[in-house]
Amino acid sequence: MLNRVDTPSQSGNSANRGSIDAEVPKFSVIDYDGPVRREAGKLLSVVRNGGSVLTDRDVWTDANIETLVERFVKQPDASGESFFTKLDGQLEGADDDVRILFAEIFLLQMLPITQFRKETKVRNINRVLRDAKGAYEIPPEILEAFDFPVFNGGTAYGVRRYFQLSMLIQFVRYLRTLSKEELDAAFAEPLVWRELVRNAPGTPEPSLRGSLVYMGHPEYFFPIVAEWHKQEIVDAFYPEVTNRQPTGDFDIDLAALRDWLTSDRGITPDFYNGPLALYWREDEEDEDGDEGEVIIDDEDVAEYTIQSIVEDGAFHGAEDLRAIVERWAATRNVVLQGAPGTGKSWLAKRLAFALIGRKLKDAVRTVQFHPGTSYEDFVRGWRPGGDGQLTLVDGPLLQHAERARDYPDIPHVMIIEEFNRGNPAQALGEMLTLLERTKRNEEDALELIYMLEDEEAFWLPENLYIIGTMNTADRSLALVDFALRRRFAFFEIEPQLNEKWKGHLSARFRTEPRRHINEAAQRVNDMNRRIASDRTLGPSFQIGHSYFSAEKEASEFQPWFRSVVQTSVAPQLAEYWHDDPDTVNEITGQLLAEF
Template sequence: MTDTTQARSFWFVGAVYDKTKDQTERFIDKGIWENGYTDRYLELVRSMLPGDRIAIKSSFTRKHDLPFDNRGQTVSAMAIKAIGTIIQNMGDGRTLKVDWTPVAPAKEWYFYTYRRTIWRVIPDRWEAQGMIEFTFDNKQQDYNRFCNAPYWRERFGDQPEAEKRFKWTKFYEAIADGLLQHKDDRSQLIQAIHAISTKVDGLSHLTDHYTDDDSGPLRDICPFTTMGIFNRGITDANRKSIAKELASFLGVDIPVPETFEGLPILNNLRSWFFGFNNVRQPGDIDTLWEMFAVAIDLAGSMDNPQIINHFVETFDKVNKQFSVKWNLTSGLFWIRPWQFISLDSKSREYLAKFLKLKIGRGGHENRCSGTEYLDLIDKISDQFENDQYPVHSFPELSLAAWEYEQIEERSTLEPIFENPDEDEISGVGQSITPYSIQDILNEGCFLSSEQLLGMLNCLRMKKNVILQGPPGTGKTWLARKLAFALMGQRSQTNVRAVQFHPNLSYEDFVRGWRPSAQGQLDLVDGPFLQMIKMAIEQPDVKFVLVIEEINRGNPAQIFGEILTLLEADKRTPSEALELCYSRGDADRVFIPSNLYVIGTMNIADRSLALVDLALRRRFAFIDLEPQIQSTWCNWVSKQFGIEQSFLKDIQRRMIDLNQTIEADSNLGRQFRIGHSYVTPHSKSQIDDPRQWFLQIVHTEIQPLLEEYWFDSTDNARKACDRLAEGL
């Protein structure tokens, strides 16, 4: 059984690159894996460590011969062709040495897949855990759980057919498949469309302009404009009639949808994806057909680099053509609604204002590029698998966008976080320093791996935890290490620490008025809102806010109305609240599910009041104990070269002192002294262990004991004498 508590990362990698055939057999024969790119994934490959498990995968889609009832829907699939263990990383960002085991025949994993060449997986969610066990331990995939998970249940779930939404998707996909047969010869298609226009009202827009004075019937058409003939601002009755006639011509036997919920429609005045003949460029319609075909290919072969590159290049080319604009994304959504997102005006507003997601604007005329479009799809798809997320598929997102109640007039809308000058953030190629529970243990944590795993699981489920314990139990140190382990990497930029104190206010922590350099007051976001915005902009990345000594301030006052949003089941845009210092009617805030909070609390501080029940209900509390035991002895001896016998003597003395403190009726367990006092800092050099310990006793422990026994200094002195006696 694969030990997922110790492994830093599991890697799922491709073996096909630009204009190359499958390299799996060569990789296995030579005991290597190679990054076929010279300009991509280099830092990610350098992050792969000896001992990490690795698998060669190939992603695609399947509709037939599946081991479960797919209800006629297309399923994402991933073939596992080989598994292995990394032996050596050559450090060039290109080459690994791997001990491979072929998987023949390749075994297929379904639903939870990824299109990029390199996929770093950490077992922090049930889907990932299941895939790791399936790949490396031959454990059976739980098809039923996946079929009924939020992201997939609309297509594959067990609910009655009458309760399922988005039944139109099968019809639209079938129409797209039928249209693809006419890619190279559109003569019969255009004749059929003109014939339909004589039978059904609503198709008066099919007249082309050949010169300034010459017009006539449209002689050529693209597939998106074809699908647009029943996706315009006309009556539902006419939409159904047109769709029925077109389906009959294409040989589609799936019934015409009864409803068109969530489907974006074209403006009747701009229903073509190309310009009139007298303004469009030669090849514009052909390029739209090329876009149509490669999009269908990409939806069916998810991680083929050649298809991805072809899609991006064609997307960017079409994006520059006359009359296309954002309609291109709606057309892609029509033909494969489960794989592509529509970025029509309502969807863009919903993404920006409600989901608080940034749309890249690096393409033509401040629209998204092909790469940014695919990155956005990956980013949102990852959120669909979160039970608490407001939407769980692109059809549901489109429907929610059209039902979204507008707060401001559309003409004045300025989407949040859509700054064209900012770079779109992508995890591909990002340098990673992996971090796991084993790293915490290696760096001087004296808990067991099982205890640490329990803490991480608690943090993942509750979202907010408080580490509490006596002084010197390493609460702040462990908070940061748990944050790194939660993220699976050592990333200082994704972890932020703040200190609570009696003078800290809501205005400091959340939002408040601040004087500006211009001599006026500006509404400024505090560290908590700043972290919220960072987490919303990068929903596929985990962020952690560490609050040191959380009980030294007044948490209920500092958090204010946002305290209620900390609850795990309220981490969704639908629970957003308006802050007391608001920037406008549309300024509502929610805490995303990828932002975690770790607080620390010194339970020996008698100057502080108890934490109120409102805060306690929203945090899980984890007790830390002094860990001056054999694990501590072994680690300190190994790291600093101190004799075990001397450390065991210190251990005995500290245990005796803590027993004395615990037995004192005025003190108790919460006043014991933790292991941090007698654990040297990582860069310390201990030349004289005796002198080192005596210095700690007199400069650190004695002042603390004098504070404990402030009304009986003899007790403090005697305790210190016993610590130093005989050394």
């Protein structure tokens, strides 16, 4: 265990190390976290050494962990139902020990947080173990810990439950790959443990990782999972109250405050209430959390997943859609490109919801580029106010970035429609650099073109995701330069006149023989092959399935199909072969032939 907070590799300026020489203020203490500390220690012990807190068997085996990786982590969309309904399918036929292991990982997630009431935590554990054949029991010590939660982790604990539990499964699997020496160091030294938690694989989940950091060394780390709360506390006490400059590491500075206030590491000063709260908070209404108190009682809150997109009517396959989301999670920036009418805009919003895990509309913002879109429109620029004076106004990108920064556990998505209709490099400016995944940190911050007085350099938060849609068939649109392409992953969205599309039309036109719909698909596919093979056109000029996805007003198949060809498809073909009307007439005639 570290006895000092001035670990050389972590503490920054050596002049800042050592005890604080200032008058100690009055403070209250957190006197209810003992049960959580105790049970967290037990849980992390079985995570490392094996065993169980719910049975007398060893459920924390490599084989059981691998089973959860295969059944839960790698199968996020076993059905489009609620969390527990999907979990039933994912764990169907699994041994009792696998179910108990999942329940204990769930327990690790829920243990310290206030969002779930005691009865909800108990109900969740029992729901996981509903089909277990053997005996198990929630010990009274854990029930006591449920009575004394210590912090509010924010809305992510309800919104991103699948992602958090997946990250925990990957975390415990990662621990099993470490040597005894590495584990000994992490369980002995708080800052080593913190780095282990931060570097473990899985989605970011900052509040959950902050919870793990706290539970690993509650004698050192405070039960504070919001980084901006840590920053505000440090800013309030350093240097004005402590007469010492901060080190630049919030946890080290908070630990120094703990040592300054009390020499007993078993006592945790309370920065959310009483005298200490007055130093950094305007009021004491929001006592425990980083996003306000959110009580979650419904264990079957509906998620939004890849399967949800399919059920909403996507003609693209689930595996293709999952590949986009997984790559997006890694790069933070993707572009859906392709022919007109392939559903790029429709997909973009639903992919955003699947990335988030819920339909959180406030976390998704959509803009459209056009030839006149400028940096001043999209990022920041001067605008006339009502008093006739110019005011520096943040554009939608900076506005959404700040909202994302306020809710770090929730992915926030900026959808840019018609990404190449304007000049992307001009509209982005220095954001072109800051969009890069490796630049999403304070160390790589840049000064903006237009700066407010005393404003610091800017960087984009990790949880801001960009998705653009791009029509590659319009020759009048701007080309995307190599610097921008390097920062985005590009996915070609192709026409999908497949069995799902045919099923959609059959459901719309119930009296139409299926052979007519099959024939229509064949004709459109033949047309697209003709377009794709033309050396002056190519695959990006195909006609997408959205042209042929019937509206509610359509009542009869053949009149509707002919109308689409005559009013939408034929004019498009005339643009493609503007100097070859015979080809246009030939293809149009094939489409309009009698069924």
